[in-house]
Amino acid sequence: MKSIAIDGPAGAGKSTLARQLAKELGFLYVDTGAIYRTVALAVLRAGIAPEDADKVTDILGTLQIRMDYGPDGEQRMFLDGEDVSQAIREHRVSGLASKVSAIPAVRDFLLDFQRRQAREHSVVMDGRDIGTVVLPQADVKIFLTAAAQARAQRRLLELQQRGQQAEYETILRDIIQRDDLDEHRPIAPLRRAEDAELLDTTHLNLEQSLEELLRMVKEKIDL
Numbered sequence: 001m002k003s004i005a006i007d008g009p010a011g012a013g014k015s016t017l018a019r020q021l022a023k024e025l026g027f028l029y030v031d032t033g034a035i036y037r038t039v040a041l042a043v044l045r046a047g048i049a050p051e052d053a054d055k056v057t058d059i060l061g062t063l064q065i066r067m068d069y070g071p072d073g074e075q076r077m078f079l080d081g082e083d084v085s086q087a088i089r090e091h092r093v094s095g096l097a098s099k100v101s102a103i104p105a106v107r108d109f110l111l112d113f114q115r116r117q118a119r120e121h122s123v124v125m126d127g128r129d130i131g132t133v134v135l136p137q138a139d140v141k142i143f144l145t146a147a148a149q150a151r152a153q154r155r156l157l158e159l160q161q162r163g164q165q166a167e168y169e170t171i172l173r174d175i176i177q178r179d180d181l182d183e184h185r186p187i188a189p190l191r192r193a194e195d196a197e198l199l200d201t202t203h204l205n206l207e208q209s210l211e212e213l214l215r216m217v218k219e220k221i222d223l
């Protein structure tokens with residue numbers, strides 16, 4: 001099994017690029033943010049404050065989280081049997097996910113879940129701590145980033161395409177706030193692994209970014 005770890009802040013193009021890269025290589029794409037989002041949705045539905053680490057920790061054992069792939073090859077998330085793939089994309093879930101993902105018990109709970117995927121398949125896995133914590137032995141590690149303004153602009157477009165209302169200023173503020181939370185949490189903070197290669201997509205379009213990613217991968221893996 002081969003594994004490619006792609007980490008970086010929200011909106012750097014990770015999920016789109018990781019998905020395309022996986023398709024190109026015939027690997028499984030694992031969006032780990034979706035798994036954290038599913039826990040966040042469960043916390044929201046349980047009426048628990050995301051800062052209440054004790055209560056969040058208490059419900060973890062009761063959660064039925066499942067990940068599957070649809071006929072279109074897209075990763076789908078299930079919470080207690082319900083397909084929540086759409087619901088976890090809501091804006092309010094993003095902020096909640098950032099908060100619950102700072103709770104050590106949540107990270108521990110999801111660690112095995114994520115590692116199992118990489119044991120069973122060749123994967124392109126994206127997240128915040130894949131190269132540093134989840135798959136420290138990954139064959140390729142990439143830290144994908146872009147300026148916050150470029151990321152906010154992309155997120156705005158993405159939400160608009162989904163027909164959701166959004167404002168640039170709000171998104172930018174949220175992105176900066178989320179970066180701060182993700183980078184400064186004491187456990188598994190967002191940071192570039194020492195052996196990860198940096199790819200800054202601020203001035204690259206999707207096609208150019210994918211080309212660059214493929215080049216980086218081919219340097220490390222014989223395909």
Ligand code: DC
Pocket residue numbers: 010032033034036037094097098099101102126127128129130178182
């Ligand atoms: O990539 P995303 O926006 O879907 O991630 C949602 C939140 O989950 C994000 O704020 C940070 C957290 N996360 C994490 O802590 N570790 C991961 N491997 C993936 C996501």
